[in-house]
Structures are given as C-alpha cells and as structure tokens.
Amino acid sequence: MKKYVTILLALALVLAMGAVSLAGTLYPETTKDWKVNVTINADGGIDVTYTVDSSDMAAVVWTEMAIYDHELDITGKEMTDEGMPYKTALGRSNNNTYVSERTINKGAIGEDSYPFEEGKTYYIWLLACDGANWVWNTVPTKFTYSTTGEVDPGETGDFSAIAYAAAALAGCGALVIRKKK
16 A cells, blocks of 8 residues: 555656646746847947857847846746736837847837937846747846946846846745946
8 A cells, every 4th residue: 555655646746846847937048148248339329249149049030129227027927928028129120130239229119229318227138039939038238328438338147147047037036146347
C-alpha cells in the first residue's frame, strides 16, 4: 500500500510541476544586455542602436519599441497586457523593421515620433520578433533627454538591474538599490 501511495504522490507532484510550467509567461522574457545606445540627433530626435542577443533570438525580423516617461512595474505582467510595451509601442512608419537601429523624431506620439522634453528621464523598452516568436527585454534603457550638453547614453543591463528583474520575475519582491555610475 505504501508503494502505491508513494507512486501516486510522485505522479501528483510531477503533474503539479507541469501545470506550473504551463502557467508561465506567454512570451519569453530576457534580461540580457542588448547594448542599447541613445544619442540626440541634430533635429532634436533620438537615434537608438541595439543588438538583440543571439541567444535570445537567432534571427530578428523586426522590433517594436515603447517609450515611457516614468518607470514601469512589470511584476506579474505580460508584454501584451494593457499599458505594457507591446500595447504602447510607437508606430513603425512604412512598416519598417528596425532590426538594429531606429530614429525617433521629436513630436506628437505617433509613427516614429515622441514628445521629448528637455531634462526629462525616459525609459525605452524593446521587443523582438523572428516572424513567429516574440521575446521582450524586461530591463529598460534609461536616458535623460538633453540638447544642451552631454547625453546620458542610457543604462543597460548592469548586474543590479538583472538581479532586480530576476527577483521580480521570481515573485520575490526583492529591493535592489542601484549605484550611480
């Protein structure tokens, strides 16, 4: 009888673990450094360059970009939830693919434009698609918009941001304090 109970409990545990893995995220997430760089161009817009890590996606067909003027809490959220990066992504003019770079003009929110304000901090979120599958980078690039001096090129996946994202995804609610560079 003990054997049957043990086997039944082991089977229930395996089924429960399978159910938990199926209840995971709909879209893969990454905290890898996509080497995002932001520069202000002569027209007052921004030029953003990035390289999607090949271990996240071997062949990128197109990317989407969302810009926020505030930090975004993604704990327990999917990229397609209301207010999340996929839903608020900037339009892509002429359906351009923007595989590794994109220029965002200063102007009303729309196709390839955003209303940047002097001295304000912004957060860029990137999502990549290979034509069938998506991956989203859960570590935003933070930069301060300034046409009068040095531009902060943005912070990308340093260890504390990665640790915070991992803790948030794990549901730990850990607080990580980031040091200024």
